Amino acid sequence: MPVLAAPAAAWRRVDRLGVLIALVACLGAALPFALFRANRIVPGEGLAIASALPSPEAALLGLAVLAFLAAAALRVPPAVKLAAGAGLLALACVLVGRSAGFLTPPGNGFARVAPGSGFWTLGFAALLLAADALVRLRLPPLARVTVLALALALLGLLLWSGAWDGLSLLKEYGTRAERFWAEGRRHVALAFGSVAAACLVGLPLGLLCHRIKPLRAGLLSVLNILQTVPSIALFGLLIGPLAWVAANVPGARALGISGIGAAPAFVALVGYSLLPIVSNTVVGLAGVSRSVVEAARGMGMRRGQRLFRVELPLAAPVILTGIRIVLVQNIGIATVAALIGGGGFGVFVFQGVGQTAMDLVLLGAAPTVLLAFAAAVLLDAAVEALSGSNFREAAR
Amino acid sequence: MIRVETLSKRYGEAPPVVDDLSMEVAAGEICAVVGTSGSGKTTLLRMINRLVEPSAGRVLIAGEDTRNLRGHELRRRIGYVIQGHGLFPHWSVADNIGTVPRLLRWKRAAIDARVDELLALFGMEPATYRDRRPAELSGGQQQRVGVARALAARPDVLLMDEPFGALDPVIRGRAQDELAAVQARLGTTVVLVTHDMEEAVRLGHRIAVMDAGRLLQCATPAEMMARPATPFVEALVGGAERPFRLLSLDRVEAAVEPGEADGPPIDAGANLREALSACLWSGRDALPVERNGQRIGRVTLAALRRRAAPEAGTPAP
Numbered sequence: 001m002p003v004l005a006a007p008a009a010a011w012r013r014v015d016r017l018g019v020l021i022a023l024v025a026c027l028g029a030a031l032p033f034a035l036f037r038a039n040r041i042v043p044g045e046g047l048a049i050a051s052a053l054p055s056p057e058a059a060l061l062g063l064a065v066l067a068f069l070a071a072a073a074l075r076v077p078p079a080v081k082l083a084a085g086a087g088l089l090a091l092a093c094v095l096v097g098r099s100a101g102f103l104t105p106p107g108n109g110f111a112r113v114a115p116g117s118g119f120w121t122l123g124f125a126a127l128l129l130a131a132d133a134l135v136r137l138r139l140p141p142l143a144r145v146t147v148l149a150l151a152l153a154l155l156g157l158l159l160w161s162g163a164w165d166g167l168s169l170l171k172e173y174g175t176r177a178e179r180f181w182a183e184g185r186r187h188v189a190l191a192f193g194s195v196a197a198a199c200l201v202g203l204p205l206g207l208l209c210h211r212i213k214p215l216r217a218g219l220l221s222v223l224n225i226l227q228t229v230p231s232i233a234l235f236g237l238l239i240g241p242l243a244w245v246a247a248n249v250p251g252a253r254a255l256g257i258s259g260i261g262a263a264p265a266f267v268a269l270v271g272y273s274l275l276p277i278v279s280n281t282v283v284g285l286a287g288v289s290r291s292v293v294e295a296a297r298g299m300g301m302r303r304g305q306r307l308f309r310v311e312l313p314l315a316a317p318v319i320l321t322g323i324r325i326v327l328v329q330n331i332g333i334a335t336v337a338a339l340i341g342g343g344g345f346g347v348f349v350f351q352g353v354g355q356t357a358m359d360l361v362l363l364g365a366a367p368t369v370l371l372a373f374a375a376a377v378l379l380d381a382a383v384e385a386l387s388g389s390n391f392r393e394a395a396r
Numbered sequence: 397m398i399r400v401e402t403l404s405k406r407y408g409e410a411p412p413v414v415d416d417l418s419m420e421v422a423a424g425e426i427c428a429v430v431g432t433s434g435s436g437k438t439t440l441l442r443m444i445n446r447l448v449e450p451s452a453g454r455v456l457i458a459g460e461d462t463r464n465l466r467g468h469e470l471r472r473r474i475g476y477v478i479q480g481h482g483l484f485p486h487w488s489v490a491d492n493i494g495t496v497p498r499l500l501r502w503k504r505a506a507i508d509a510r511v512d513e514l515l516a517l518f519g520m521e522p523a524t525y526r527d528r529r530p531a532e533l534s535g536g537q538q539q540r541v542g543v544a545r546a547l548a549a550r551p552d553v554l555l556m557d558e559p560f561g562a563l564d565p566v567i568r569g570r571a572q573d574e575l576a577a578v579q580a581r582l583g584t585t586v587v588l589v590t591h592d593m594e595e596a597v598r599l600g601h602r603i604a605v606m607d608a609g610r611l612l613q614c615a616t617p618a619e620m621m622a623r624p625a626t627p628f629v630e631a632l633v634g635g636a637e638r639p640f641r642l643l644s645l646d647r648v649e650a651a652v653e654p655g656e657a658d659g660p661p662i663d664a665g666a667n668l669r670e671a672l673s674a675c676l677w678s679g680r681d682a683l684p685v686e687r688n689g690q691r692i693g694r695v696t697l698a699a700l701r702r703r704a705a706p707e708a709g710t711p712a713p
Binding site for chain 1: 445447468469470471472473476478479480481482483484485486495496499542545555
């Protein structure tokens with residue numbers, strides 16, 4: 001039936017997920033590309049690509065969107081899709097900076113230009129296509145980390161070059177650069193420090209649960225309950241006990257322990273981290289083949305040698321997966337710490353919400369998302385590299 | 397070499413898993429311990445290297461009480477092979493084989509040399525296999541690496557717990573022959589636990605039959621088939637299978653006689669069971685026998701029939 005076969009073949013050349021992404025990109029091209037506001041808190045006026053950019057740039061972006069639509073919707077090699085996604089994203093990022101210079105009247109220090117919903121939607125579509133292409137390329141762990149490093153380097157270049165300096169986000173940053181980095185350091189210290197502390201407590205606890213079976217059910221359910229307490233509530237609940245400790249335990253105050261501030265935030269984050277770390281340690285150790293542990297004993301390995309040379313290395317991918325979950329989770333939850341004076345990027349989020357200044361919210365949210373994403377990619381790569389080295393299949 | 401004296405293992409009030417068991421394994425001998433599951437044979441094995449501590453009795457190796465050493469030190473001196481090999485999946489073949497020498501703090505060069513020597517002994521090209529992971533090996537190769545690992549520190553005693561259980565029949569036969577050859581060459585004393593009577597007859601110089609924690613009989617395969625101590629042993633050595641097992645114990649060269657025969661020859665190194673099979677299959681009454689390509693005589697169906705019956709003077713059970 002050649003008549004029917006021909007459209008079927010054409011249909012097979014169409015990438016269904018790609019079509020969906022292309023539709024999203026179409027929507028993005030139609031929505032306002034940039035947002036112009038007379039000052040930082042009034043609602044803005046959305047401008048489409050044609051009016052937000054000088055005509056040559058607008059035409060360039062239009063062509064890029066068309067090329068992107070074709071690359072997304074058709075069955076082309078993943079490398080082409082990756083190039084289309086990354087290319088459109090880069091171009092949109094550069095041009096949104098250009099539109100700031102184009103739209104801001106000369107000498108006006110109050111006017112704000114922000115990326116509009118069209119930019120975000122286009123960027124989302126481009127990221128989606130690039131991410132899908134990266135998954136299809138099945139890059140080895142090291143290559144994925146390299147791609148991440150490259151993307152971060154490009155972002156850094158964009159910021160450093162001053163291409164975005166006209167955007168409202170960077171104007172917000174410009175007035176509080178010092179504070180930004182201070183809160184950034186505190187955010188990183190809270191998120192990574194709490195995960196490190198949770199590992200110090202959680203790994204031995206997991207090991208104990210593995211060795212002493214009756215302990216397992218009890219401890220895990222306690223941690224489970226802890227995990228279900230909402231983060232703001234937990235931060236609040238800790239204010240009382242820690243204030244008491246600060247007042248009554250000599251030296252506690254000198255260590256920085258107090259009812260509000262970083263201490264209760266830190267303690268709460270450690271509490272949240274314990275369940276995934278302990279349970280993944282238990283599951284990881286339980287997953288080590290019995291015959292392997294038995295062989296290790298039969299060879300004359302002592303308890304510690306068995307643990308460090310055999311059981312922990314074999315459980316490492318599962319344990320690391322737990323740490324990855326916790327790290328990404330804590331980078332996010334650490335934002336809430338600002339509510340009780342714990343600092344971190346959340347400071348800008350809550351200030352921005354209070355002032356209805358969305359750019360300020362973004363100044364807190366964007367680096368948080370970026371940090372969490374980078375941590376996830378790095379640890380995923382580490383997990384895969386580890387489990388790959390444990391169970392590398394024959395390449396004969 | 398190994399002397400087990402009134403050894404018992406009890407868990408709580410339950411009947412003992414191993415009950416007042418005494419036996420001896422001579423140096424350089426393979427002793428196959430056979431029994432149904434739950435007979436206590438694995439527990440017996442694990443008490444020899446003290447993976448399980450005896451409730452009563454003692455084990456002497458080369459005259460020395462095993463309790464004089466700490467458990468892990470004792471185990472470093474005794475080779476141990478378990479079912480499904482238990483190789484460390486995150487280590488290379490070389491690291492796996494070098495496990496015990498590393499624990500004993502041998503020099504790096506000595507370990508490397510030993511690894512290559514063992515790989516060569518088991519017919520695996522060292523340069524090819526040294527750096528592979530266990531997952532990159534076939535089942536038979538994994539099993540060989542498991543045995544090589546157990547032999548790495550040149551132990552005088554090798555304990556094997558169903559070492560061939562996970563292999564398919566063809567590979568298992570080859571692995572058994574290989575073990576017999578390596579054992580004959582090194583003179584290692586081997587205690588091998590199995591539930592497969594065929595395997596016990598094939599490998600064991602002596603067979604120990606266990607049931608419900610007790611040793612029923614410990615004897616050479618021929619003796620055990622001719623004079624089983626109890627009905628249980630008789631059932632285990634297998635009524636109907638017995639003549640064939642008896643034949644499988646001897647090589648063709650033991651039954652060769654002068655004379656001529658027609659048809660394709662059989663090798664002098666093959667066992668009598670294979671000779672019988674060849675006779676039946678080709679419908680001949682005699683087979684020519686060859687050694688290194690030279691005719692040395694023939695083996696007749698009549699001779700095979702004589703050898704398949706219990707020894708002269710033994711009343712048929």
